[in-house]
Amino acid sequence: MDVPQFSKKLEDEISYIIxxxxxxxxxxxxxxxxxxxxVRRLMEDMDDKDTIAHEFIKELxxxxxxxxxxxxxxxxxxxxxxxxxxxxxxxxEFKHKGNCYIFDSWKPLEDFE
Numbered sequence: 001m002d003v004p005q006f007s008k009k010l011e012d013e014i015s016y017i018i019x020x021x022x023x024x025x026x027x028x029x030x031x032x033x034x035x036x037x038x039v040r041r042l043m044e045d046m047d048d049k050d051t052i053a054h055e056f057i058k059e060l061x062x063x064x065x066x067x068x069x070x071x072x073x074x075x076x077x078x079x080x081x082x083x084x085x086x087x088x089x090x091x092x093e094f095k096h097k098g099n100c101y102i103f104d105s106w107k108p109l110e111d112f113e
Contacts, residue, residue: 004063010056014038040109043069061094061101068108070101 006014017038023031033041039060045053046060053060064070073092078100081091092100 004059004066006063007056007059010042010059013042013052013056017041036109036112039063040106043109061096064103064109065096065101067112069104069106071104072099073102 014035018033018035021033021038021041023033023037042053042056043060043064045051046057048054061070070093078091083091093102095101
């Protein structure tokens with residue numbers, strides 16, 4: 001699989017998350033995040049403009065495309081998709097090189113680690 005390498009700045013952020021964050025596992029103790037946890041946390045936060053993750057949105061999206069977390073949505077799927085909200089929403093997550101992509105699964109990220 002031709003997976004793009006992360007930039008040094010993104011690798012530094014992943015390392016920072018691994019070293020400084022974790023999940024509670026026992027009273028007054030934390031289980032350190034794995035690389036998977038750190039990348040997933042960044043990907044979950046990347047659409048929020050107020051987070052550091054947003055700085056890496058293009059890089060993380062390209063990574064997600066390459067490993068299969070996102071898939072192209074066909075025109076037929078878009079035609080059959082209804083948006084049930086008064087707010088402005090799109091029928092896809094983002095566009096890249098003329099294709100519209102939607103989130104498909106976290107599984108490829110789990111397998112990648």
